[in-house]
Amino acid sequence: MAASLGPKPLVAVGQVTSTPDKEQNFSGCEALVRAAARRGACLVFLPEGFDYIGRDSAQTLSLAESLDGDLMARYSKLARDCGVWLSLGGFHERRADWPSTQRIYNCHVLLDPTGRLAAAYRKTHLCDVELEGRVTMKESSFTNPGTEIVPPISTPAGMLGLSICYDLRFPEISLALRHAGAEILTYPSAFTFPTGSAHWEVLLRARAIETQCYVVAAAQAGRNHESRVSYGHTLVVDPWGAVVAQCSEGPGLCYAEIDLEYLRRVRREIPVQSHRRADLYGTVGLQAALSVP
């Protein structure tokens, strides 16, 4: 097939340590995107909270912008300057309901190389979790849940399905995206240390094996502020479940080639999609609120 003749598309995955300082965060992310573009990546991924990680929910709310604000304008120009697609996972977004709800959305923004908004997915599973004496997260106290799954978007690397962080724990959304044609699933994240060390890689590899998709997971890493440390371990998994790229500690990039011929072979060899027993447990994901191409 023609697709196998050309060079395989290269994607870059960024790991950052966002702080409450938006200016400093933008400079760091900009440097990563420019470096990735110089290496020839067509699509660059940044993690949840790439814009900032606030010290508390009051600060998180006060720093939020809308999609037509200054920060997105700068990222749009960056995408255009570099000629790359940008997956910006977890932008703290103020929408029209801000005055009435005083809550934001956790928005995964996809920009195309002209800087246009190709898609926006708003996190549907909010992270309300309490590990006694270790971690307390109550995302729903400052965030409104998204109301829809976004159909996969065609990019030069493949059909890209958007999720965010805690969504990773729900195989239903990954199956829904797979049914809708996804070839790459992406989970920009800011995992905690205790949950990350126990669950992160296992969940990402499971999602890749179950869906036979590439899984790309850009992560926050290290100390975001006085009272918060993120797990890191940015990685890429192939459709067989192998970790094919990984970041080490601290800010940086890792790269992976996306081989859709290989993906098709894995799907041919183990055709799980056609072995499902919908008669026994329903068709998880098939009735999902998105259009199947």
Ligand SMILES: O=C(O)CNC(=O)[C@H](CS)NC(=O)CCC(=O)C(=O)O
């Ligand atoms: O709040 C922000 O500014 C950015 N968003 C986050 O950090 C979110 C919500 S608190 N974190 C997670 O979902 C962690 C999930 C996790 O660690 C797990 O599922 O184990």
